[in-house]
Amino acid sequence: MRDVAIIGVHVTKCGEIWNKSFRDLFVEAGLGAIKDAGVDHIDSMYIGCMSGGLFVGQEHIGALMADYLGQAPVPATRVESACASGGVALRTGMLDVASGHSDIVLVGGVEKMTDIGGDEATYALATAADQEWEGFNGVTFPGLYAMMAVAHMHRYGTTPQQLASVAVKNHDNGSLNPVAQFPMKITIDAVLNSVLVADPLHILDCSPVTDGAAAAILVPADRVGKLGKKQGVKIIGSGHATDTIALHSRKDLCALEAVSKSAAIAYAMAGKKPTDMDVCEVHDCFTIAEIMAMEALGFFEKGKAGRAVEAGDTRIGGKIPINTSGGLKSKGHPVGASGVSQAVEIVEQLRGESGARQVKGAKVGMTQNMGGTGASSVVHIMEAM
Amino acid sequence: MRDVAIIGVHVTKCGEIWNKSFRDLFVEAGLGAIKDAGVDHIDSMYIGCMSGGLFVGQEHIGALMADYLGQAPVPATRVESACASGGVALRTGMLDVASGHSDIVLVGGVEKMTDIGGDEATYALATAADQEWEGFNGVTFPGLYAMMAVAHMHRYGTTPQQLASVAVKNHDNGSLNPVAQFPMKITIDAVLNSVLVADPLHILDCSPVTDGAAAAILVPADRVGKLGKKQGVKIIGSGHATDTIALHSRKDLCALEAVSKSAAIAYAMAGKKPTDMDVCEVHDCFTIAEIMAMEALGFFEKGKAGRAVEAGDTRIGGKIPINTSGGLKSKGHPVGASGVSQAVEIVEQLRGESGARQVKGAKVGMTQNMGGTGASSVVHIMEAM
Numbered sequence: 001m002r003d004v005a006i007i008g009v010h011v012t013k014c015g016e017i018w019n020k021s022f023r024d025l026f027v028e029a030g031l032g033a034i035k036d037a038g039v040d041h042i043d044s045m046y047i048g049c050m051s052g053g054l055f056v057g058q059e060h061i062g063a064l065m066a067d068y069l070g071q072a073p074v075p076a077t078r079v080e081s082a083c084a085s086g087g088v089a090l091r092t093g094m095l096d097v098a099s100g101h102s103d104i105v106l107v108g109g110v111e112k113m114t115d116i117g118g119d120e121a122t123y124a125l126a127t128a129a130d131q132e133w134e135g136f137n138g139v140t141f142p143g144l145y146a147m148m149a150v151a152h153m154h155r156y157g158t159t160p161q162q163l164a165s166v167a168v169k170n171h172d173n174g175s176l177n178p179v180a181q182f183p184m185k186i187t188i189d190a191v192l193n194s195v196l197v198a199d200p201l202h203i204l205d206c207s208p209v210t211d212g213a214a215a216a217i218l219v220p221a222d223r224v225g226k227l228g229k230k231q232g233v234k235i236i237g238s239g240h241a242t243d244t245i246a247l248h249s250r251k252d253l254c255a256l257e258a259v260s261k262s263a264a265i266a267y268a269m270a271g272k273k274p275t276d277m278d279v280c281e282v283h284d285c286f287t288i289a290e291i292m293a294m295e296a297l298g299f300f301e302k303g304k305a306g307r308a309v310e311a312g313d314t315r316i317g318g319k320i321p322i323n324t325s326g327g328l329k330s331k332g333h334p335v336g337a338s339g340v341s342q343a344v345e346i347v348e349q350l351r352g353e354s355g356a357r358q359v360k361g362a363k364v365g366m367t368q369n370m371g372g373t374g375a376s377s378v379v380h381i382m383e384a385m
Numbered sequence: 386m387r388d389v390a391i392i393g394v395h396v397t398k399c400g401e402i403w404n405k406s407f408r409d410l411f412v413e414a415g416l417g418a419i420k421d422a423g424v425d426h427i428d429s430m431y432i433g434c435m436s437g438g439l440f441v442g443q444e445h446i447g448a449l450m451a452d453y454l455g456q457a458p459v460p461a462t463r464v465e466s467a468c469a470s471g472g473v474a475l476r477t478g479m480l481d482v483a484s485g486h487s488d489i490v491l492v493g494g495v496e497k498m499t500d501i502g503g504d505e506a507t508y509a510l511a512t513a514a515d516q517e518w519e520g521f522n523g524v525t526f527p528g529l530y531a532m533m534a535v536a537h538m539h540r541y542g543t544t545p546q547q548l549a550s551v552a553v554k555n556h557d558n559g560s561l562n563p564v565a566q567f568p569m570k571i572t573i574d575a576v577l578n579s580v581l582v583a584d585p586l587h588i589l590d591c592s593p594v595t596d597g598a599a600a601a602i603l604v605p606a607d608r609v610g611k612l613g614k615k616q617g618v619k620i621i622g623s624g625h626a627t628d629t630i631a632l633h634s635r636k637d638l639c640a641l642e643a644v645s646k647s648a649a650i651a652y653a654m655a656g657k658k659p660t661d662m663d664v665c666e667v668h669d670c671f672t673i674a675e676i677m678a679m680e681a682l683g684f685f686e687k688g689k690a691g692r693a694v695e696a697g698d699t700r701i702g703g704k705i706p707i708n709t710s711g712g713l714k715s716k717g718h719p720v721g722a723s724g725v726s727q728a729v730e731i732v733e734q735l736r737g738e739s740g741a742r743q744v745k746g747a748k749v750g751m752t753q754n755m756g757g758t759g760a761s762s763v764v765h766i767m768e769a770m
Contacts, residue, residue, distance in 0.1 A: 001485045021517070044625075052512070053438040057520060059512040060467035063760035066627040067634075073646045075625035076761075077473050078465045082445035088462050092477060099484035100386045127437070127444040132406070135442060240429075240460035242451040249452075261458045375448035376461075 001098040003221035005232035005385060008037025009344040014212035014332030015181040022056045022112035023068045025213040029108055029337075030069045033215035038229030042217070043102035045069075045076040046093040048085030048109035049336035052078075054124035056112050065108070082128035083285060085109060086339025087369030087378030090216065091238050097218050104227060108215035109337035121209050125335070128372040130246035142206055142286070144247050144373045146198035149288035151253035153200065156303030158291065160200050164191035165309045166287040167204050167329055173316065174326020176356040181210055181332030205287040207327075212334035214341040224385060233347045237270030237381030239263060245375045254303075258377040259296035259368060266366075266379040267298075274298035277320060277381075278362040279349045281342035283370035284327040293368055294322065297379070316359060324349060324357045339369035339378060350384040386483040388606035390617035390770060393422025394729040399597035399717030400566040407441045407497035408453045410598040414493055414722075415454045418600035423614030427602070428487035430454075430461040431478040433470030433494035434721035437463075439509035441497050450493070467513035468670060470494060471724025472754030472763030475601065476623050482603050489612060493600035494722035506594050510720070513757040515631035527591055527671070529632050529758045531583035534673035536638035538585065541688030543676065545585050549576035550694045551672035552589050552714055558701065559711020561741040566595055566717030590672040592712075597719035599726040609770060618732045621749075622655030622766030624648060630760045639688075643762040644681035644753060651751075651764040652683075659683035662705060662766075663747040664734045666727035668755035669712040678753055679707065682764070701744055709734060709742045724754035724763060735769040 010032025012025055020028070026047070034042070047065050052058045062076035081088040086109030093107035113121055126135040129144060152158045168188055174180035191204040217228065224232030239262035244250055250257070267273060274297060282297070284290035291305040299320050300308045308314060314322040325331045325345035328338055346365035348354050362384075369378045395417025397410050405413070411432065419427070432450050437443045447461035466473040471494030478492035498506055511520040514529060537543045553573055559565035576589040602613065609617030624647035629635055635642070652658060659682060667682070669675035676690040684705050685693045693699060699707040710716045710730035713723055731750035733739050747769075754763045 023517075051438045051444050053436045053509065054444075056516065057508075057512055058516040059436050059439075059465060060514070060630065060757050060760060062466050062473075063627045063756060064515070064630045067630045067760065072628055072760075073626040073643060075476075076466075076627050077477060077625075079477075080444060080463045080465060081447050081461075088447075091460075092462060092464075095481050095484045095486055098486065099480045101480055101483065123442075124438065127442050129445070130449070131441065131443040132408075240462075241458040242448045242461050243457055245445065245449045245452045258458060371448060372445050375445060375452065375457075 002100060003234060004094045004097045004218050005221040005224050005234045006216050006347050007219055007224055007228040007230045007232050008033045008217035009347045010036055011179055011214040011341050011344040012212050013179045014210050014334060016114045017211040022058060023064060025112060025211060026065050026108060026110040027068050029213035029215040030106060033217050036230060037217035039104050039217055039227055042071060042074060042104045042106045044074055044096055045106045046089040047078045048089035048339060049078055050080060050082055050085050050111060051124050051127060056115055081376045082371030083335045084339055084369045084371035084376040084378050085336040090340060090343055090380060091240055091378055093218050094235055094238055097220055103219060105218045106215060107218060107340060108213060109340040110213035111334035111336040112211045113209045113334060114211050133246050142198040142201055145286040145288055146201045148253055149200050152288060155254055158306040160192060161188055162306030162310050163205055163287040164188045166290045167191050169309060169315055170284060170323050170327040170329040173324050173357060174330025177326045177331055180326045180330050181208055182330050201286055207285045207329050207333035210332035210334040212332055212337050214337045214344050216340060216343055231351050232385040233350045233382050234385050235380055236383045237266035239265030239379045241377055243375050245372060247373045256292050256296040256374040258374050259293050262377040262379040263297045266381050270381040272381055276364055277366050278364050279321050279324055279359040280366040281325060281345050282322050282368050284323055284329050285333060297368060316357060321359045324359060342367040342369060346382055350382060387485060388619060389479045389482045389603050390606040390609050390619045391601050391732050392604055392609055392613040392615045392617050393418045393602035394732045395421055396564055396599040396726050396729040397597050398564045399595050399719060401499045402596040407443060408449060410497060410596060411450050411493060411495040412453050414598035414600040415491055418491065418602050421615060422602035424489050424602055424612055427456060427459060427489045427491045429459055429481055430491045431474040432463045433474035433724060434463055435465060435467055435470050435496060436509050436512060441500055466761045467756030468720045469724055469754045469756035469761040469763050470721040475725060475728055475765060476625055476763055478603050479620055479623055482605055488604060490603045491600060492603060492725060493598060494725040495598035496719040496721040497596045498594045498719060499596050518631050527583040527586055530671040530673055531586045533638055534585050537673060540639055543691040545577060546573055547691030547695050548590055548672040549573045551675045552576050554694060554700055555669060555708050555712040555714040558709050558742060559715025562711045562716055565711045565715050566593055567715050586671055592670045592714050592718040595717035595719040597717055597722050599722045599729050601725060601728055616736050617770040618735045618767050619770050620765055621768045622651035624650030624764045626762055628760050630757060632758045641677050641681040641759040643759050644678050647762040647764040648682045651766050655766040657749060657766055661749055662751050663749050664706050664709055664744045665751040666710060666730050667707050667753050669708055669714050670718060682753060701742060706744045709744060727752040727754060731767055735767060
């Protein structure tokens with residue numbers, strides 16, 4: 001396998017983007033990444049999208065985007081792993097370059113979620129769960145993550161205040177990110193007094209419904225500079241793992257086994273350990289998800305992540321800054337794009353381009369992208385070249 | 386890149402399969418391929434599916450199928466390229482093995498299309514076209530292919546009888562295939578007197594709506610026999626290309642540029658030419674599609690494929706046997722599975738296992754899988770080891 005590096009990235013403004021279509025958003029991200037990299041062509045494309053069919057009535061997304069990006073006849077493939085679709089696009093593109101088949105690969109992600117009603121969007125998102133056992137019986141994602149939160153609170157004493165601390169920290173970071181959907185700062189009280197969606201999760205514990213896209217350009221690590229103009233960020237670890245699709249089939253409601261396993265593979269490939277990470281984007285679709293993911297990634301002992309967040313350990317300047325972008329919570333969660341959007345943040349951090357959000361001296365970073373209630377997880381570890 | 390071979394295949398019965406669910410169908414195909422190969426584990430999975438969201442309300446298909454196949458935590462990714470999703474799964478899995486990242490990869494495809502009404506299925510299929518310009522204005526796939534047929538008839542003198550000859554030949558082949566959805570033989574008169582769907586295409590010019598799944602096991606070519614028990618079939622060529630998503634944007638309504646380009650790449654990689662092919666599965670979603678694809682693949686000169694079919698050149702025993710399985714027309718067209726199902730037929734032909742459908746002495750074969758009106762095409766060339 002050849003080593004692979006990222007030499008260009010771009011993320012669109014996230015939010016309810018009325019004046020741009022599904023394809024417009026992707027093209028904006030793709031052209032932005034191509035410009036950032038300075039490449040004069042691409043060899044192939046991989047596009048993460050969770051449900052073009054249900055959100056905008058469009059499948060055949062690879063060909064559509066190659067066409068509208070002006071890149072046909074290059075091969076273009078859409079990949080899907082629910083909310084981990086972007087992470088899977090990054091990984092699949094990496095394998096294409098690693099194989100020697102392609103030299104310049106565009107990986108991207110896109111979702112246009114606000115063109116349908118809220119109940120339809122809730123149904124579309126629920127297709128990431130087990131349709132026959134969970135969706136059919138009416139469980140939606142806030143309900144599923146609420147069950148995980150209740151279990152975590154019961155076993156470890158995690159508190160609603162600790163959950164709220166995740167949201168407060170991510171909105172603080174998002175207030176420094178010009179693409180964030182909800183860049184306002186919030187308080188613990190605001191979270192705890194916001195509408196209860198599924199006890200113990202309030203609306204401010206939940207990531208929003210978002211339109212947005214992100215893209216990155218991958219090349220062989222030994223050809224950075226020859227193929228583009230930007231500093232390379234090497235992908236030194238990649239792990240992908242699956243778990244039971246249904247929450248009720250898990251051995252432990254408080255553990256994200258696919259996250260632990262995908263992280264273990266990525267750490268081993270990179271020759272790194274959790275304490276080597278300078279900055280990390282974690283899949284915070286709900287506040288409890290960030291807490292459980294950080295424990296599964298080995299940043300904190302089981303049951304202790306909530307207290308660590310409350311103590312400020314995951315803030316910029318803390319022990320391990322988490323979701324400096326604002327995360328899915330504040331930056332927004334265009335589901336198929338989120339995994340690539342995480343990579344955009346880490347690449348910019350490792351290039352020292354994050355401005356007010358910059359983690360000083362960041363050299364090694366991680367992205368962790370998750371589908372469903374953790375039935376899929378994709379972890380990448382990256383290092384500045 | 387490492388050379389890659391297929392050592393196990395399986396396809397389910399195709400049709401309106403009331404007693405098996407979306408996941409049941411895939412698991413049946415996956416277990417069948419694992420058994421055929423004789424492998425004791427797999428390293429990763431790629432699953433082609435066009436629209437789990439619209440057909441069965443299920444996305445997150447990679448994790449779902451890894452779970453139900455008993456293979457979690459292996460990495461599992463769903464890929465989509467409309468009706469070329471299966472071909473893209475085969476290609477993506479091939480790149481994973483070629484890269485050196487995985488040794489034993491299961492590629493599969495699945496679609497469960499009959500659980501929704503006919504109008505809903507027509508809408509779901511139309512998402513393979515350009516939603517904003519084609520779908521929105523009410524064009525469906527029979528209408529789009531009818532426009533291509535009219536153009537081909539106008540320029541080259543292709544006749545309704547020649548179109549019907551494709552259907553008759555494919556049903557003759559399908560009558561010998563136990564998994565075929567419509568194994569009955571038909572006549573030219575039956576086609577021409579069947580209901581007109583979109584002039585000049587009658588219902589018997591159209592492939593059906595189908596439930597079904599298919600799977601194959603890929604390994605490094607130099608480890609065939611060590612990893613499994615079956616004769617290997619080497620993938621010696623792979624090409625994937627895109628074209629404009631909308632038919633009205635094409636330079637030529639009578640040409641399938643993505644097919645020509647994907648074939649040229651595959652021929653060059655394999656060091657083969659059209660006359661080297663002993664047997665070929667072509668994407669015959671409509672009879673005109675088979676004619677245009679055969680011309681794009683170089684089997685016949687532009688405008689002459691219709692006459693060749695009428696003359697029997699594409700029958701078993703003819704110059705180049707096409708769709709010995711019965712094709713999408715008679716075997717059935719479970720859209721996300723069709724590309725893998727084509728590979729199953731070619732592998733069995735090259736292993737000499739096709740019984741009454743066997744092409745004598747077949748050593749080199751091809752699959753050509755297409756999305757939309759040809760906005761995507763994936764071509765694989767395979768050789769018996």
